Amino acid sequence: MEVKSCRNCRRLFNYISGPRLCQECKEELEKKFSEVKKFIEEHKNATVNQVSEEMEVSVGQINQWIREERLSFSEESGVLLQCEKCAAKIRTGRYCDACKVAFTRELSNVYKRDMANISRANEKKSEEDKMRFLGRK
Numbered sequence: 001m002e003v004k005s006c007r008n009c010r011r012l013f014n015y016i017s018g019p020r021l022c023q024e025c026k027e028e029l030e031k032k033f034s035e036v037k038k039f040i041e042e043h044k045n046a047t048v049n050q051v052s053e054e055m056e057v058s059v060g061q062i063n064q065w066i067r068e069e070r071l072s073f074s075e076e077s078g079v080l081l082q083c084e085k086c087a088a089k090i091r092t093g094r095y096c097d098a099c100k101v102a103f104t105r106e107l108s109n110v111y112k113r114d115m116a117n118i119s120r121a122n123e124k125k126s127e128e129d130k131m132r133f134l135g136r137k
Contacts, residue, residue, distance in 0.1 A: 001014050001015070001016060002014075002015050003015065004020055005020075006020065006021055006022040006025055007019075007020045007021060008021055008022075008025040009022060009024070009025055011024075029061075032055070032057055033065060033070065033071075035055060036051060036055050036057055036062065036065070036071070037070075037071060039051060039054065039055055040071065040073060040074075040077075044074040044076045044077060045074075045076045045077055046073075046077055047077055047078065047079060048062050048063065048066075048073075048079055066079075066081065066092050066093075067081075067092075067093065067094050069092045069093045071092065072091050072092040073091060073092075075091075079091070081093075083095050083096040083099055085099045086098070086099055
């Protein structure tokens with residue numbers, strides 16, 4: 001654990017992981033998130049800029065919540081993001097569903113390949129570890 005300065009209020013706190021915010025600022029941010037989410041649910045046509053102005057939250061913070069898949073705008077709002085891999089239009093997150101499936105498949109293949117390599121290495125090691133006798137074949 002290390003002591004850091006909160007990026008919001010500059011108070012010192014014991015930093016473990018995540019954003020560099022003290023506990024009070026984290027709680028305040030979560031409260032603001034709940035208010036923003038409620039506002040978006042009530043105002044289906046609201047854009048990111050409108051939400052930012054009305055709720056006094058930065059556009060960057062709203063975009064972060066969208067990328068984290070914590071917020072999603074309705075179709076009426078016209079808010080669209082681009083998939084970071086293929087540039088397809090998406091409403092929330094960083095990647096479209098097709099890219100998520102491709103990533104999952106790719107990771108699964110890497111895992112299977114690595115497990116097969118480990119298995120082969122273990123078999124080779126057990127063959128090498130067998131007792132040998134001189135003069136016997």
